[in-house]
Amino acid sequence: AQSVAQPEDQVNVAEGNPLTVKCTYSVSGNPYLFWYVQYPNRGLQFLLKYITGDNLVKGSYGFEAEFNKSQTSFHLKKPSALVSDSALYFCAVSSGSGNTGKLIFGQGTTLQVKP
Amino acid sequence: EAGVAQSPRYKIIEKRQSVAFWCNPISGHATLYWYQQILGQGPKLLIQFQNNGVVDDSQLPKDRFSAERLKGVDSTLKIQPAKLEDSAVYLCASSLVGSEKLFFGSGTQLSVL
Numbered sequence: 146a147q148s149v150a151q152p153e154d155q156v157n158v159a160e161g162n163p164l165t166v167k168c169t170y171s172v173s174g175n176p177y178l179f180w181y182v183q184y185p186n187r188g189l190q191f192l193l194k195y196i197t198g199d200n201l202v203k204g205s206y207g208f209e210a211e212f213n214k215s216q217t218s219f220h221l222k223k224p225s226a227l228v229s230d231s232a233l234y235f236c237a238v239s240s241g242s243g244n245t246g247k248l249i250f251g252q253g254t255t256l257q258v259k260p
Numbered sequence: 261e262a263g264v265a266q267s268p269r270y271k272i273i274e275k276r277q278s279v280a281f282w283c284n285p286i287s288g289h290a291t292l293y294w295y296q297q298i299l300g301q302g303p304k305l306l307i308q309f310q311n312n313g314v315v316d317d318s319q320l321p322k323d324r325f326s327a328e329r330l331k332g333v334d335s336t337l338k339i340q341p342a343k344l345e346d347s348a349v350y351l352c353a354s355s356l357v358g359s360e361k362l363f364f365g366s367g368t369q370l371s372v373l
Binding site: 149177194237239246247249253 | 263264291293300301303304305308353359361362363364365366367
């Protein structure tokens with residue numbers, strides 16, 4: 146069965162510092178991996194995806210994520226955090242075979258960026 | 261570009277009552293999804309449509325939940341009768357056929373008392 150784990154309920158960083166939000170996955174076959182962000186009272190917004198190719202994927206708002214097959218991880222990163230990055234972040238996976246829209250989400254990680 | 265529209269924004273009902281949610285996807289998006297997001301958890305797919313056909317409803321509690329997309333555009337999700345554990349945010353999303361990028365609406369927050 147496919148699954149996604151986000152081991153941290155909350156990540157706190159100071160503005161200007163680098164941030165990392167962790168995600169590990171379990172899926173049979175080649176994974177399709179995603180990050181979505183949810184701001185208060187708004188729907189989820191797509192940040193980035195990994196399908197194939199370069200292990201470092203760049204996305205919206207300066208975010209990037211690194212795919213590591215041996216560690217089955219897909220951590221979200223940003224070199225310099227902004228207060229406006231504070232939100233709830235979800236990692237998701239699909240098996241990629243047949244139905245790429247059927248996403249399995251992690252439980253979410255709250256990112257708090259302090260000025 | 262208009263996003264995914266959902267209504268109502270909030271709904272409070274008593275257990276055993278019925279409730280319906282409405283979703284209008286982005287124009288041209290043939291694929292439509294309903295996800296359930298319980299507080300503290302990630303969204304869980306309930307049902308996926310492509311045009312007016314069901315692609316996946318394996319996690320839909322069919323004894324109480326139903327959904328339709330009769331004309332292949334907007335969709336309605338119904339719960340009858342509601343249980344306390346149905347309290348959640350119900351998210352609608354849409355995408356182009358074969359696209360991995362989903363566009364989500366703001367959701368309907370349901371409280372069952």
